[in-house]
Amino acid sequence: MRKQRYIRNVATLKLEVDKCSGCGMCATVCPHRVFEVADGKAAIVDRDACMECGACSLNCPAEAITVKPGVGCAVAVFRAIFGRGKGGCDCNCCNTNE
Numbered sequence: 001m002r003k004q005r006y007i008r009n010v011a012t013l014k015l016e017v018d019k020c021s022g023c024g025m026c027a028t029v030c031p032h033r034v035f036e037v038a039d040g041k042a043a044i045v046d047r048d049a050c051m052e053c054g055a056c057s058l059n060c061p062a063e064a065i066t067v068k069p070g071v072g073c074a075v076a077v078f079r080a081i082f083g084r085g086k087g088g089c090d091c092n093c094c095n096t097n098e
Contacts, residue, residue: 019064026056
């Protein structure tokens with residue numbers, strides 16, 4: 001199965017490996033399998049598959065992961081689907097605010 005791709009090389013996802021406890025929560029909660037855990041540490045294996053939902057960061061007990069949700073436009077897609085907020089997208093990657 002092919003993975004969904006977003007805009008290449010724009011994800012704000014960052015992992016501080018030194019802080020990682022190796023719990024595997026990031027790999028468990030990530031809907032796009034961006035993380036793998038090996039040798040007691042997490043690793044980002046597919047950054048361009050990240051939709052910036054923030055689940056990994058919110059569930060990391062070691063606070064080793066940071067991501068700015070919405071930069072890759074996942075928030076805009078959710079808002080468009082569910083009708084939250086006026087004008088839909090408030091990011092710089094599309095023109096739905098017009």
